[in-house]
Amino acid sequence: MSGPIPLQWPLALSALLFTLGVVGVLTRRNMIQVFMSLELMLNAVNLNLVAFARHSESITGQVFVLFVFTVAAAEAAVGLAIIIAFYRNKQTLNVDEFNLLKW
Amino acid sequence: MAEHLFFLYFAVAALICGVAMVSRSNLLHAALWMLAFFVHMAGIFLLLNAEFIAALQVMVYAGAILVLYLFVIMLLDVRELAKVRQRHASATVASLIAGVMGAIMVVVVARGTFNPIHGAATAALLASQGNVESVAIALFTTYLLPFEVASLILLVAMVGAIMLAKRRL
Amino acid sequence: MTTTAWIPALPLLAFLCNGLFGSFYPRRWSHRIATAAVLAALALSIGTVIGLVSHSGHGPFLYGDLYTWIAAGTFRVGVGIQVDPLTAMMLVVVTGISSAVHVYSTGYMEGDPGYRRFFTYLSLFTFSMLLLVLANNFLLLYVGWELVGVCSYYLIGFWYEKRSAADAGKKAFVVNRVGDFGFGLGIFLIWVTFGSLDYHTVFAQAHTIVGQHIALLGMEVPTLTLICLLLFVGAMGKSAQFPLHVWLPDAMEGPTPVSALIHAATMVTAGVYMVARCSTLFDLAPVAADVVAVVGGFTALFAASIGLVQNDIKRVLAYSTVSQLGYMFLAAGLGAYGAAAFHLMTHAFFKGLLFLCSGAVIHSVEHGFHAAGVHADPQDMRNMGGLRAQMPATYRTFVVGALAIAGIPPLAGFCSKDLILERAFAHGNALGTLLWGVGVAAALMTAFYMFRLIFMTFHGEGRYPAEAESKIHESPVSMTRPLVVLALFSCVAGIVGWPELLGGPSLVHMGEGILAFLAPAFGHGHAAHAHELSEAVAWGLMGLSVAVGVAGIAIAYALYVGRPERAVALGRAFPQVHRVLLNKYFVDELYDVIFVNAIKTLARLLHRGFDVFVIDGIVNGTAIIIRDIGAGLRPLQTGRVNNYATVMLTGFVVIAVVASATWL
Numbered sequence: 001m002s003g004p005i006p007l008q009w010p011l012a013l014s015a016l017l018f019t020l021g022v023v024g025v026l027t028r029r030n031m032i033q034v035f036m037s038l039e040l041m042l043n044a045v046n047l048n049l050v051a052f053a054r055h056s057e058s059i060t061g062q063v064f065v066l067f068v069f070t071v072a073a074a075e076a077a078v079g080l081a082i083i084i085a086f087y088r089n090k091q092t093l094n095v096d097e098f099n100l101l102k103w
Numbered sequence: 104m105a106e107h108l109f110f111l112y113f114a115v116a117a118l119i120c121g122v123a124m125v126s127r128s129n130l131l132h133a134a135l136w137m138l139a140f141f142v143h144m145a146g147i148f149l150l151l152n153a154e155f156i157a158a159l160q161v162m163v164y165a166g167a168i169l170v171l172y173l174f175v176i177m178l179l180d181v182r183e184l185a186k187v188r189q190r191h192a193s194a195t196v197a198s199l200i201a202g203v204m205g206a207i208m209v210v211v212v213a214r215g216t217f218n219p220i221h222g223a224a225t226a227a228l229l230a231s232q233g234n235v236e237s238v239a240i241a242l243f244t245t246y247l248l249p250f251e252v253a254s255l256i257l258l259v260a261m262v263g264a265i266m267l268a269k270r271r272l
Numbered sequence: 273m274t275t276t277a278w279i280p281a282l283p284l285l286a287f288l289c290n291g292l293f294g295s296f297y298p299r300r301w302s303h304r305i306a307t308a309a310v311l312a313a314l315a316l317s318i319g320t321v322i323g324l325v326s327h328s329g330h331g332p333f334l335y336g337d338l339y340t341w342i343a344a345g346t347f348r349v350g351v352g353i354q355v356d357p358l359t360a361m362m363l364v365v366v367t368g369i370s371s372a373v374h375v376y377s378t379g380y381m382e383g384d385p386g387y388r389r390f391f392t393y394l395s396l397f398t399f400s401m402l403l404l405v406l407a408n409n410f411l412l413l414y415v416g417w418e419l420v421g422v423c424s425y426y427l428i429g430f431w432y433e434k435r436s437a438a439d440a441g442k443k444a445f446v447v448n449r450v451g452d453f454g455f456g457l458g459i460f461l462i463w464v465t466f467g468s469l470d471y472h473t474v475f476a477q478a479h480t481i482v483g484q485h486i487a488l489l490g491m492e493v494p495t496l497t498l499i500c501l502l503l504f505v506g507a508m509g510k511s512a513q514f515p516l517h518v519w520l521p522d523a524m525e526g527p528t529p530v531s532a533l534i535h536a537a538t539m540v541t542a543g544v545y546m547v548a549r550c551s552t553l554f555d556l557a558p559v560a561a562d563v564v565a566v567v568g569g570f571t572a573l574f575a576a577s578i579g580l581v582q583n584d585i586k587r588v589l590a591y592s593t594v595s596q597l598g599y600m601f602l603a604a605g606l607g608a609y610g611a612a613a614f615h616l617m618t619h620a621f622f623k624g625l626l627f628l629c630s631g632a633v634i635h636s637v638e639h640g641f642h643a644a645g646v647h648a649d650p651q652d653m654r655n656m657g658g659l660r661a662q663m664p665a666t667y668r669t670f671v672v673g674a675l676a677i678a679g680i681p682p683l684a685g686f687c688s689k690d691l692i693l694e695r696a697f698a699h700g701n702a703l704g705t706l707l708w709g710v711g712v713a714a715a716l717m718t719a720f721y722m723f724r725l726i727f728m729t730f731h732g733e734g735r736y737p738a739e740a741e742s743k744i745h746e747s748p749v750s751m752t753r754p755l756v757v758l759a760l761f762s763c764v765a766g767i768v769g770w771p772e773l774l775g776g777p778s779l780v781h782m783g784e785g786i787l788a789f790l791a792p793a794f795g796h797g798h799a800a801h802a803h804e805l806s807e808a809v810a811w812g813l814m815g816l817s818v819a820v821g822v823a824g825i826a827i828a829y830a831l832y833v834g835r836p837e838r839a840v841a842l843g844r845a846f847p848q849v850h851r852v853l854l855n856k857y858f859v860d861e862l863y864d865v866i867f868v869n870a871i872k873t874l875a876r877l878l879h880r881g882f883d884v885f886v887i888d889g890i891v892n893g894t895a896i897i898i899r900d901i902g903a904g905l906r907p908l909q910t911g912r913v914n915n916y917a918t919v920m921l922t923g924f925v926v927i928a929v930v931a932s933a934t935w936l
Contacts, residue, residue: 019205074260
């Protein structure tokens with residue numbers, strides 16, 4: 001347990017968080033929580049990027065995290081707007097009501 | 104040594120926060136767990152020589168995005184939201200498959216060997232120059248165009264969100 | 273060549289103009305355009321004839337391709353035209369009769385809702401026939417041939433709301449298809465044999481394949497005879513020869529100007545024209561030529577006998593046409609192509625005249641009945657009588673036409689009919705003499721039924737309610753004027769072929785006459801056999817044919833004007849004969865039993881057995897299988913986003929497992 005933190009640690013953490021996010025997306029019925037789980041997954045990806053940026057001694061990974069932030073912010077804004085529009089139409093946030101794919 | 108202990112703490116805490124966030128039925132509770140999760144993630148970023156990212160994590164995620172979530176949750180009828188039955192019939196299957204995926208990833212990470220790569224942005228340089236400056240130099244030179252595009256994405260997202268959420272323009 | 277090309281192009285342009293843009297201008301412009309085009313074509317045609325006559329009818333004739341139409345390997349067909357004396361004569365006949373019909377139609381079709389459509393069809397019809405006679409190869413001939421058939425379908429079924437008219441159109445088309453099938457096979461055989469469809473090439477090489485045989489159903493058949501017979505099958509269909517004559521009487525369902533056009537100038541003459549055009553081939557295939565003559569002779573007699581008892585004014589004329597066409601084939605089969613073509617021309621004038629006259633009668637009677645509120649068939653001669661007083665101009669021109677067809681000198685029909693009979697007698701062998709006898713008998717019948725028609729229609733007492741009498745009156749000028757013009761031609765058209773016995777064409781300043789004019793267009797093999805008749809025999813023949821014509825008229829007068837009750841009594845005396853003739857020898861019924869019912873039964877069998885069971889079974893079975901598979905798979909499509917995401921993840925995990933298994 002000497003020296004810097006091994007690369008495997010953040011990577012493993014990232015894998016676990018990502019899995020957690022996937023489980024959330026797949027199992028939650030509440031749309032807001034589905035979106036929250038998405039944020040979890042994005043954070044896991046960010047962690048990966050930062051870990052590799054340190055490992056490869058490059059700043060690029062961190063710059064990419066900035067872009068991921070941007071996309072996450074945009075996604076949150078648009079996604080929540082969709083949620084509001086959806087709620088206004090259906091009076092529910094149950095994902096199962098998103099069934100226009102099957103007519 | 105202390106570094107490792109801090110990392111373990113942040114990691115375990117982040118995992119607990121994540122589990123709690125995903126599993127809570129009450130949306131407000133979930134949102135608060137998400138806040139805790141974001142903060143612990145910022146701690147991990149600090150440990151990984153990404154001080155600027157850590158700061159942004161707190162400001163953007165904990166500050167902006169989380170507040171956005173809270174606003175939406177409060178805009179909508181929380182009691183109505185609570186009625187949503189939380190678990191799917193297929194939830195077990197989905198969790199299982201996701202678990203397999205996670206196991207594969209962890210195994211791959213654990214069994215993999217990562218040869219050290221040497222680049223320009225060494226820990227020493229970052230320490231002397233400062234993380235913010237390093238990121239800024241890269242952002243405004245090499246990644247200037249993506250940076251501008253990112254601003255465009257935000258603009259579009261803003262317009263789109265207003266379009267979607269407003270009842271009548 | 274381009275000048276000649278304008279002859280068919282003008283009606284085509286009129287057709288396109290009226291057909292495409294007709295709704296943009298007042299309807300009277302449609303007949304102006306159509307009539308102007310056909311009159312211009314007539315002028316050009318007359319110019320063509322004058323040009324040929326000034327060369328004394330001898331070459332070089334116009335022959336060449338406007339452009340190459342099909343070039344596929346060795347198969348090369350051009351759109352080309354040929355103008356020789358035969359074509360030139362046909363051009364004048366077609367455009368001339370067509371012009372008269374156009375002018376007449378402006379009066380006859382006045383007020384018809386399909387006025388514009390009618391003139392559009394007329395232009396197309398004229399174009400098709402002109403294309404047919406101008407073509408310089410068999411394929412283009414076939415195109416014109418088929419176009420004429422299609423146009424006849426359109427025009428016979430012109431009043432398509434009427435069930436019988438629509439059926440008649442279909443019947444004409446289907447019966448023509450039977451003939452066209454043979455014609456098409458003939459053209460295939462020509463291509464296989466000669467490797468070309470050009471008239472020049474085919475006719476020039478015809479003598480080289482005499483004696484060549486082709487295997488057909490295990491028999492060796494002379495190729496040339498087979499070609500000629502197949503071509504003649506087409507001619508039988510188009511020119512309504514027995515046993516494919518059944519469509520023509522039904523074609524009377526169309527507007528009367530169309531009947532005139534079909535029966536006089538276009539369509540039915542196509543078969544005769546084609547046989548005359550292929551005279552070189554028929555000369556070299558004497559068996560086929562004999563078949564042509566026998567079928568022609570039989571049809572002449574057969575149709576004339578039916579015409580004796582028909583009561584529908586247009587049906588009498590229809591059977592008369594079939595009979596006269598039989599005459600033409602009789603002549604052509606005996607090698608007297610000139611006589612056949614000459615009769616074609618004179619017949620075009622007087623039959624056109626007769627039809628237009630009958631149209632005028634029907635038109636007036638129909639309007640009279642309509643105005644008087646009488647419900648009676650305006651085409652049935654039993655509802656007419658005494659119309660002479662109300663329609664003097666129609667009566668006079670009708671009589672001229674009837675005298676012409678009866679062969680009374682010096683009218684046109686006399687010259688051509690007498691020529692055919694003389695050539696038949698002069699043919700020398702037993703067949704010629706037999707056919708001569710048939711021709712004389714048919715001539716007697718022709719004279720009889722034509723004047724029976726006149727006496728029943730125009731003489732005696734009116735057999736219609738008295739209130740209709742004052743309502744029936746003469747047709748408008750636009751209808752009577754073409755009658756007068758055609759009557760004039762029916763009188764004088766014969767002089768171009770004035771009998772040698774009476775001084776020949778030169779006597780009436782017609783140079784060498786039409787036979788010499790046409791001669792270069794025909795082969796020279798067959799007619800040479802005919803030997804010259806002595807002058808006494810020739811006089812005798814001529815006297816006999818005139819006497820036969822007069823006798824027919826006299827019998828008709830005796831039966832229908834002198835003692836009308838005797839005609840009825842005669843019918844009663846021979847009830848079987850009368851019944852068979854009235855029902856046209858039951859040919860239609862026979863066809864119904866043999867072909868129509870058999871095909872219907874077969875069709876029903878195929879429908880019930882094959883179509884419903886096998887085809888529908890396959891189609892429906894496919895649908896059912898797909899439907900059931902779909903029903904089985906439908907639960908997979910929950911419509912829930914989570915489930916889709918789960919499936920997506922599953923796929924990803926499977927890939928990841930496989931990938932990591934190889935990597936680890």
